[in-house]
Amino acid sequence: MPIIARSTADKQQDWRQILAQSLKTAHDIRRYLELPSPSDEDQRNEQIASRQFPVLVPRPFLDLAEPGNPDDPITRQVLPDADETTVHPLFSSDPLAEADANVQPGIIHKYQGRALLLPATGCAVNCRYCFRRHFDYADNRISRAQWQQSLEYVRSDNSLSEIILSGGDPLMLQDDALHQLICDIEAIPHIRRLRIHSRLPVVIPQRLTAQLLQRLSNTRLNTTLVFHINHANEIGCELQQQLSIWKQSGITLLNQSVLLKGINDDAQILQQLSESLFESGVLPYYLHVLDRVQGAAHFDLPDDAARKIFRQLHSKLPGYLVPRLTREEAGKSGKTLIHML
Ligand code: SF4
Structure with missing residues (x-):
């Protein structure tokens, strides 16, 4: 061929x-x-x-x-x-029941003090294990007027202090649109923190433009960029070079991974990932067990196996390089730390 x-x-x-x-x-x-x-x-x-x-x-x-x-x-x-x-009886199309928390198009409010805005309805990569593989992005494609309604929702809730830009992938927005969105969020006095979750720079490191760096460095919001990297092989030379610049910026750089059978279900692989992340200025933060989404059962590991890998990882690394092993559960107001159970 x-x-x-x-x-x-x-x-x-x-x-x-x-x-x-x-x-x-x-x-x-x-x-x-x-x-x-x-x-x-x-x-x-x-x-x-x-x-x-x-x-x-x-x-x-x-x-x-x-x-x-x-x-x-x-x-x-x-x-x-x-x-x-293969249809699996314990897996569903909406494992986190996000439809219930999708208070209006473009916004998910399920955690206290934090709301997720979904400014982009697509990603740069479709990961086969994605828990939003059945999410109705078409229904969440919002007009400019609806966008203002989402911001109005944030403005009217004083209990919110953090906005999480999630997706889809928020860095799919052009820099100008992202700039405007950040300006709108900055204008809401009770919002103090901005968190951006993105896998785009991992699959296209050129997304970490100088313009983006400048914008995120110049905001009153305490800003965190959370990468989604599952294996040390994903940190290529190009990404390493970009991160060596970004780590000087004062923006907090974190990573969250998904524990995936056949990909990173091994303490040595995860150790390598944590060490590579840290060398690039990124702290490992969460290690999620798989959200049980229909179509991804072949990536799933039993909790006992996940805990065993976690214990091995814990014995190999200093505490600050060990990500928290968590599960997200529908209806809960935070993640569940499963290595404690
Ligand atoms: S980048 Fe994230 S949201 Fe997009 S397909 Fe991959 S896991 Fe899902």
Whole structure:
């Protein structure tokens, strides 16, 4: 099978151009990584899985994967799997019951003192384990007027002190739109903290533009950027270089990971991740067990296995490099620390 040309992205290339060149089919990922073809039955199921949750992966992220290895931890996160079509009775399309907390389009309010704004309705990568793979982003695509209503909701609730920009991926917004949004949030006196959750810089490090750095450094809001990195192989040279600049900025850099069977369910792999993050100026913060979303059961680990890995990790690292092992549960006002249970 012919091979797709490898990425030619360099650090000068605009992140939007790189995003536009993303791969969008399992077939193209296989060609790009020179992977063997699946059986006819697996291919049919892969196609069903791709219709349920489309394939999307930027080339710089795939460049971090080992060609020819279908078990590579990066490949497994983005290549659809026939197992996604198996319906599991304990898994659901909305494992965190976010529909109940979706108080109006574009805003989720489930934690005390914090509200999630969903300013962007897409991501730069579709991770096969994503707990929002069935989330109705179409219903949350909001007009400018509705956007003002979301801000009005925040303005009218004095108990809120932190805004979390989540997604989709909030860094999918252009810098100008993000600038305006931050200005609107800064104008709400009771909001003191801004937290941005993003996986975009991991898959396209060029998203960490100088303009973005400048904007986030110049706000009265205490700002945290939370990356979503699951394996040390995701921290390539380009991301490392960007982080070496960002860590000087005073913006708090954290990471949260998902514990994924076959990808990072090993204390040594997680140790390597924590150490690589810290060398890049990022503190490991949360290690989430999988949210039980339909289509991702093949990534799930029993809690006992998760706790065993956590204990091993704890024995290998200083406390500040050990992420908290947590589960998010529908209806609870915070995450549950499961290593305590
Ligand atoms: S970047 Fe985050 S929200 Fe987007 S698909 Fe991946 S896990 Fe889901």
